[in-house]
Amino acid sequence: MSNFQVTQSVDVAIIGGGTAGLAAYRAAKEHTDSVLMIEGGPYGTTCARVGCMPSKLLIAAAENAHQYEKSAQFGVNLGKPQIDGHAVMQRVKAERDRFVGFVLESVEGIEAKHKLEGYAEFIDPQHLKVKHADASESVIAAKRIVIASGSRPAYPGAWNELGERLVVNDDIFEWDNLPESVAVFGPGVIGLELGQALHRLGVKVLMFGIGGIVGPLSDPSLNDYANTVFAEEFYLDSDAKVETIERSDKGVKLRYQDKQGKTVETEVEYLVAATGRRPNTDKLGLDKLDIELDERGVPVADHYTLQTSLSHIFIAGDASNQIPLLHEAADQGKIAGDNAGRKNEVRAGLRRTPIAAVFSEPQIAMVGESYREIEKRLGSCGCFEVGEVSFENQGRSRVMLVNKGLAHLYGEQGTGRFLGAEIIGPNAEHLAHLLAWAHQAKMTVSQMLDMPFYHPVIEEGIRTALRDLNAKLHLGPEMIDACMECGVGS
Numbered sequence: 001m002s003n004f005q006v007t008q009s010v011d012v013a014i015i016g017g018g019t020a021g022l023a024a025y026r027a028a029k030e031h032t033d034s035v036l037m038i039e040g041g042p043y044g045t046t047c048a049r050v051g052c053m054p055s056k057l058l059i060a061a062a063e064n065a066h067q068y069e070k071s072a073q074f075g076v077n078l079g080k081p082q083i084d085g086h087a088v089m090q091r092v093k094a095e096r097d098r099f100v101g102f103v104l105e106s107v108e109g110i111e112a113k114h115k116l117e118g119y120a121e122f123i124d125p126q127h128l129k130v131k132h133a134d135a136s137e138s139v140i141a142a143k144r145i146v147i148a149s150g151s152r153p154a155y156p157g158a159w160n161e162l163g164e165r166l167v168v169n170d171d172i173f174e175w176d177n178l179p180e181s182v183a184v185f186g187p188g189v190i191g192l193e194l195g196q197a198l199h200r201l202g203v204k205v206l207m208f209g210i211g212g213i214v215g216p217l218s219d220p221s222l223n224d225y226a227n228t229v230f231a232e233e234f235y236l237d238s239d240a241k242v243e244t245i246e247r248s249d250k251g252v253k254l255r256y257q258d259k260q261g262k263t264v265e266t267e268v269e270y271l272v273a274a275t276g277r278r279p280n281t282d283k284l285g286l287d288k289l290d291i292e293l294d295e296r297g298v299p300v301a302d303h304y305t306l307q308t309s310l311s312h313i314f315i316a317g318d319a320s321n322q323i324p325l326l327h328e329a330a331d332q333g334k335i336a337g338d339n340a341g342r343k344n345e346v347r348a349g350l351r352r353t354p355i356a357a358v359f360s361e362p363q364i365a366m367v368g369e370s371y372r373e374i375e376k377r378l379g380s381c382g383c384f385e386v387g388e389v390s391f392e393n394q395g396r397s398r399v400m401l402v403n404k405g406l407a408h409l410y411g412e413q414g415t416g417r418f419l420g421a422e423i424i425g426p427n428a429e430h431l432a433h434l435l436a437w438a439h440q441a442k443m444t445v446s447q448m449l450d451m452p453f454y455h456p457v458i459e460e461g462i463r464t465a466l467r468d469l470n471a472k473l474h475l476g477p478e479m480i481d482a483c484m485e486c487g488v489g490s
């Protein structure tokens, strides 16, 4: 038995006061007043402080600059936009602070007895040690525990030698001005969003990846399209051969082979590490528990109840290594908190159709099952088909000069059920919602085609892909090239 004195005993302790932790707190409180939320870092949530919101604010500035430059193609000559880096960052930070302020207000509304500041780790399955900023410690005895400790950037340790020239998303949103140049490592979701935004705001951007992967796309045709379309706009090598990365007077010196195999030496002000995130479960003392872990060292949890292999411990949000997105963190937190609040029973919570959107241009979206998942499940029997639309000649997309993109919709042979979609294209965030609602309603491709489509809208592109899919599933007629009753360019 460990030797410690319990400071406080509670029914439910929650590790982390981010989106998942706050949702868990509210849900657990519906069942018991004995709930303690423990937060080690700043309140305000990753999403509002250094994630979803400041990234979208930076992208909004970049989109404006881009739209202004593009206007000449419509015959509207506005000239080259003047970008005031200080003003861009000032708005990003001011609006970010406003969003964070709303979260802080709601945290302030939580009674002091329900909050504790400090980093928590397990001493044993029922006890948490909490280390406070003043180096003091408390011990919390908890009947049930929710792990909602989020995630953090993960990058090769050697890059730490770059000192302050190595930046992650958190650092970018603290900048007072825009730099001249950056090398973004990782053309995943964060790299694409931030890298393209910085490029559009006049920063020289070099983007390097590994394995040819761009964004979250798993469908090879869409991944190829993404590689081409982003490389047309800024330097992107998604299968890069970077030979050396060194600290220099100016910032960071790089030597790499370009796409033609030529060795290039260059210097940039910062290296942006966007090489993925890892769940914050490595410093929780999980080795003190006999708990089942996955290959990343994250407690394995039931998809519907978020209960781990120890029945009194639940996990939610980015920490759970399931789907690291804001709405998922909120949903998972609610389910985990609700179950932790109950004494002796657990209930399955609502898990919605997966949906994800990347706010690049073209946008990228994923709905339902990904191509990779469907291929694994149904590929060997040839039990699914792919409907396609290119946005390059899609009427409304051309009108708006946003006619870049490709969408693949997947459907099941026999049942005709819509299984999922991957999209790179205009308004993908909105198209994805339509498709996700249809997927969650378990609609067939034919039922989706019975829904209304206005003209001329980008959604008509989705109808084209649905028609193609329906025909390939042998549930509708062959696609014809120019369907005049559909409206021009639909």
Ligand SMILES: Cc1cc2nc3c(=O)[nH]c(=O)nc-3n(C[C@H](O)[C@H](O)[C@H](O)COP(=O)(O)OP(=O)(O)OC[C@H]3O[C@@H](n4cnc5c(N)ncnc54)[C@H](O)[C@@H]3O)c2cc1C
Residues within 6 Å of the ligand: 015, 016, 017, 018, 019, 020, 021, 038, 039, 040, 041, 042, 043, 045, 046, 047, 050, 051, 052, 053, 055, 118, 119, 120, 121, 148, 149, 150, 151, 169, 190, 280, 283, 284, 316, 317, 318, 319, 323, 324, 325, 326, 327, 329
């Ligand atoms: C740049 C960027 C852009 C993003 N954009 C989007 C987007 O557009 N849309 C979207 O859906 N998602 C987006 N995300 C993802 C989204 O932000 C996360 O999925 C979400 O914030 C996760 O919430 P969480 O509650 O799991 O973690 P967090 O909000 O990070 O909360 C975890 C909390 O736990 C605390 N903690 C950690 N360890 C301990 C401990 N031992 N003891 C006590 N406290 C601890 C941390 O300090 C933190 O406050 C983005 C993320 C990033 C980084």
Ligand SMILES: NC(=O)c1ccc[n+]([C@@H]2O[C@H](COP(=O)([O-])OP(=O)(O)OC[C@H]3O[C@@H](n4cnc5c(N)ncnc54)[C@H](O)[C@@H]3O)[C@@H](O)[C@H]2O)c1
Residues within 6 Å of the ligand: 156, 185, 186, 187, 188, 189, 190, 191, 193, 208, 209, 210, 211, 213, 214, 215, 216, 274, 275, 276, 277, 323, 324, 325, 356, 357, 358, 359
């Ligand atoms: N719009 C959104 O919803 C949004 C925006 C940002 C982040 N997020 C969430 O945050 C999560 C993490 O995003 P992320 O972009 O950090 O991770 P990611 O997994 O999407 O991308 C990481 C990329 O880095 C590459 N990579 C890994 N090691 C590398 C190396 N050494 N050199 C070069 N490239 C390397 C990977 O191949 C991958 O392409 C996302 O999965 C998403 O859930 C969501």
